[in-house]
Each structure stands twice: as C-alpha cells, then as structure tokens.
Amino acid sequence: MLPDPVVLFFLLGLLARLVRSDLRVPEPLYEALSLYLLIAIGLKGGIELAKHPLAALAPQLAGVVALGVATTLVAFVALRVLARLARPDAASIAGHYGSVSVVTFAVAISWLASRGIAHESYMAIFVAILEVPGIVVGIFLARTGGASRVAWGTLAHEVLLGRGIVLLAGGLAIGWIAGPDGAKPLQPMFGDLFKGVLAFFLLEMGLVVGRQLGDLRRAGFLLPAFAIAAPIAFGALGAWVGHQLGFSTGGATVLATLAASASYIAAPTAMRIAIPEASPALSLVAVLGVTFPFNITLGIPLYHGMSVAFAN
Numbered sequence: 001m002l003p004d005p006v007v008l009f010f011l012l013g014l015l016a017r018l019v020r021s022d023l024r025v026p027e028p029l030y031e032a033l034s035l036y037l038l039i040a041i042g043l044k045g046g047i048e049l050a051k052h053p054l055a056a057l058a059p060q061l062a063g064v065v066a067l068g069v070a071t072t073l074v075a076f077v078a079l080r081v082l083a084r085l086a087r088p089d090a091a092s093i094a095g096h097y098g099s100v101s102v103v104t105f106a107v108a109i110s111w112l113a114s115r116g117i118a119h120e121s122y123m124a125i126f127v128a129i130l131e132v133p134g135i136v137v138g139i140f141l142a143r144t145g146g147a148s149r150v151a152w153g154t155l156a157h158e159v160l161l162g163r164g165i166v167l168l169a170g171g172l173a174i175g176w177i178a179g180p181d182g183a184k185p186l187q188p189m190f191g192d193l194f195k196g197v198l199a200f201f202l203l204e205m206g207l208v209v210g211r212q213l214g215d216l217r218r219a220g221f222l223l224p225a226f227a228i229a230a231p232i233a234f235g236a237l238g239a240w241v242g243h244q245l246g247f248s249t250g251g252a253t254v255l256a257t258l259a260a261s262a263s264y265i266a267a268p269t270a271m272r273i274a275i276p277e278a279s280p281a282l283s284l285v286a287v288l289g290v291t292f293p294f295n296i297t298l299g300i301p302l303y304h305g306m307s308v309a310f311a312n
Contacts, residue, residue: 004111009199013206025204033201040190042171045124050179063245064126068133071234072098076141083222091142092271092278098134099263107296108257119250128168131266139274212289227290235260239306249307256303262287
C-alpha cells in the first residue's frame, strides 16, 4: 500500500531542502497552520468527549499520565547511562520524549482513517494531558541534580498557558460544550479541510528537518541511535498499556504513537526557561532530525503492528 499522501508532502519538503530549492513556507502561514491544527484536534476531541461521561475515563486518564511519567524516567536513565550525556541535557531531552507531538498524533489519525481502522474518538483529550507530565518530570530530574533555580511561576505560565495547551484545551471545551449538533456548522472548516492543512504543515516540517541534518551529523552516533530506539521501545509500551486500559486496536495504536512521539512545541519553550544550561540543539536534533521523520514514515505502521500483536 502506498504511503499516506500527507507523508509524501513531508518527503517533498525534505527533498526540496536537500536539493537546495528556494521553496519556503512564509512564517505567518506556518503559524496559522499550527494554530489551525491545534484547534481542530481539540475541537474534535471535545465533540466526542461530549458523548462520554468524563468520570468513566478516569482510569484511562490515570494510566496515560503514568505512561508519560514512565517514558520520561526511562529516557533519562538511557541518556545518562548509555549516551553519557550531562544531567541537564539528559533531563531536557527526556522531558521532550515524555511529552508528545500533536502533528504526529494528527498523522496517526489520518493513517488510521485512510485504512478504515476505528479508534476511540476521544483520543485527543490524551494529547492535551500528555503535554505536561514529561516536562514536569524532566525539570524535576534536572533540579535534583543541582541545576539552576527554576522560576516555577513563569514556567507554569509558559507550560499551562502556552498556545499549545490553551488551544487544545480550549478546543476540547468548545467541542464539549457545543456537542455534536452544535458543532455541525464548523465541520466544513475544521473537519473537511483538516487533512489538506496537515499536508501543507508537513511540507514545512520536511523543510525544517532538512535544515537539521547538518547538526545531526555532528551529534555523533549515540544520540541518533537513542532517537530511533526510544520511540520503538516507548511505542511498544504504549501499545501494551493501551490494551491494558481497554482501548481498541486502533486506540492502542494512537496511544503507542503518542508514547513514541516527542514534543517540539511545548517542551523546547519550557526547557529553555527551566534548564537554561541544557543545549536546545541536542533536543531538536534528536526530536526533529530523527524521531519525527521516523515516526511518520515507518513508526505508525510499526506501532499498529504491535497493537495487533498485543490484541492476539
């Protein structure tokens, strides 16, 4: 089966950068596309959440938070022991991997939809929730090692009131309040156009990843190896946890993808404030240079295969 067309847009952007094309996506358009995706994902999750009592999701919410904490801790130990990174760098990168990528989630949803694979329709709520635990645990790991004092008030404002959380949570709230019937007028904008906007966004992400390849070559072997091994291991853990929590195979695939993904929006901002001695370049090279392209090209089918295996 051919790759999802949205992935081909990513590859087009990457190829354009590698051949040194003058292709550019204007910064204001990139910002508008990212805002759209955040609102659309939150809105869809809120509409579906209106169909389910929130209390019934409490065990799944707790399990998902525990998953975010666990992946951060495992990433930190691996980066310290195997990659031999300094504590601030290991904690910062671990925080990125404990958090999630909204765009990778969107690609996973698109991949499942193109193959007619059903999943729990309220999965978007877990995207908003998983943004936070990894960041908090990563900062705690850095602080316990004597990192510089953290301005927790400023950090809380940046993490909890940053655009990612505000738009995801706001979209969830609007969709939940409006419900399926009230949100119908928004379907042409936030439903029908979603995949086209995602494709345009991934074109820009291909250009961004192409710019990271030079830094990737300078990072040595261990960090790129971690950036591939971590999503595979965390994806397997996410698929197993998904089935333990009672998700369908499609839902477990989504949770596995979230566990395997890493943040490049919320986490870099938070870590820059909380752990200024950590190198942001190392985190972005691992996340954007390796993990993101791996996940959207090879990872999602792999995580689906893992979910099928755990279901049998």
